Amino acid sequence: MTNDTKNVRSSRARGMGVAALRGLGLALISLPGSVLCFVLSLVSIALIPIGVGLVTTPWVLTGVRAYADWRRVLAAEWGGVRIPPAYRQLPKGANPWTRTFGMLGDPATWRDLRWLPVDMTAGFVTALLPAVLVLYPLEGFALAAGLWRTMTGGPYGEYGPYWYGFVPVSDQTSALGAGALGAVLLIVAHRYTVPAFQFHFRLTRAVLASDQGRLAERVRVLTETRRDAVDTSAAELRRIERDLHDGAQARLVAMGMDLGTIEMLLDKDPEKAKQLVAQARRSSADALSELRDLVRGIHPPVLAERGLGDAVRALALRLPIATEVNVELPGRAEAPVESAAYFAVSEVLTNAVKHAGADRIWIDLHHVDEGAAGMLRVTVTDNGKGGAVVGAGSGLAGIERRLGTFDGVLAVSSPAGGPTMVTMEIPCALS
Structure with a gap:
């Protein structure tokens, strides 16, 4: 097994563990938090006709907004999902009547209130699922190691077999079957733990986000x-x-x-x-x-004459490092997109040569059918020392700005010790 493969597997295992721990913590905090906010909101709104709610509702709804904003921050930091708030501004110094009905007249308030029951049910399940995917296989291994003896039979044999999934465990042979099932579930967990955790935040965005918020974010x-x-x-x-x-x-x-x-x-x-x-x-x-x-x-002449694939190949030939280029482009993108992709690749290769300490680079260019027009995806991987980050003043930040002009995105995976993988995507159609 190469060091690159070991590093990739180690990185995936860490990501799976982090997703499980964060999901477990989020589930334990979000369930009581959502229930409390929902109950207080219903009680406070119900008390408006007798006047008490006019005083309590603004405070309660402000707390709900703070709670929802905290979850927006977690969605961005833990899941990479941006959920911009879209609350209306209330006039300063407004009386309780104006504040109460101003907040109740805000569509964002009702989105928050609709989100709370979703979060305490489906949100709780999707937050807890990553921890279940990781921890449940461990129970199967423990049963196979001998824990089944304490889980079956009972003092007088009245308990019967212990069910692990669909496997009835009553002896060592069936316990080994539980261990085999645990191994299969661990493979499933390795593949789906992180996506399950990200699905929780996508569910949150589906309920909390508004067209106005998305429009404001787009602007x-x-x-x-x-x-x-x-x-x-x-x-x-x-x-x-x-x-x-x-x-x-x-x-x-x-x-x-x-x-x-x-x-x-x-x-x-x-x-x-x-x-x-x-x-x-x-x-x-x-x-x-x-x-x-x-x-x-x-604007390199080879780029104008022969396209992005040949231009990147020519770029790779001038590097002092062994470089492998794979191009699968059935057509050509518009000239500005090709130029942006070319210079982005050039900047990434320059960084790899100067700072990564790599002795081999792989470049992959292909077009995928995603969205209305498709996506140009470029991946540059080197076997250097890693540690690359997208920060202010770095070359990667400049690449991110260049791609952003075309609604493109930049993703960097560069753990300490390498390898470094830089993925660039630009929405575009090919001729």
Whole structure:
């Protein structure tokens, strides 16, 4: 077994254990919390006609909102599911009557109240399920190891067999059958524990999220990506200007001076003039090379002529590390999408060469039929030391901003010790 396989399995086992523990803790806290909020809300609203509810309802509903917001934070941090709040603002200093009916007139309040019974039933089950998937197989192993002797028979044999799933355990042979069933269930747990935990948060989003909230989140994302796109374009223009000024322009100016000197030396010192001609020829070649590099940095000709797959292959050939490229693209994406994907891959490869300490890189490009138009998915994996994070100032953060312009996403898996896997997805259709 290779170190990469061991690291992947170890990472999955940790993820399964974390999901089980978090799910168990969430189930134990959410059930009484949801029941308490729901009961207090019903009682407080029922007391409005006699006046008591006018005082208690704003406080109770504020507590419900705080509880729902806490669950939104957990959904984002533990499940990667964003559920933006969409509560209406109440006027400051409002009297109890205005606050009470202002909150009751808010659709978000009724979404919260509908979510509470869902959370105390289906939400409780889906939160507890990851722990059950992990812990129940352990019971089968314990029965096979001899625990069955204390679980069956009773002092006078009145208990009968102990049922583990569909296996009646009454002796060592049936206990081994329970252990075999536990092994099968552990395989199932290894595959479905984390998805089951994430399903809990998707269920929460399905009840708590609103179209208004999603629209507000969409506006926020578009505003940020537009600002990032403008900043990136401005930075790119400054880079091009700087490269032209310090590179090709300086060489062309020097060539002009050399040609002026050559013109004066043609009759006086032909030998010196020949040397300057050779120097001017070298300067022109260097200037042409720098202009080609600059053009390649703006939009590589191979990308325009042959598409993303061949452009990434050409990129891989220039790396000092053994690189394997797998391309399954039945067509071509639009030019801006191809350009964004190409430079994102280029940045990831640069990071791998400079910082990962890897000696092998794998690149996979393919198009999957997801959503209305499909998804371009690019995966770059290296066997380096790991530890890559998406943070402010890092190259990965710049890639995330570049992809965000096209509603693309970036996912990084880089445990300490490696391997590092960077997955980029951009919604697009192929020609």
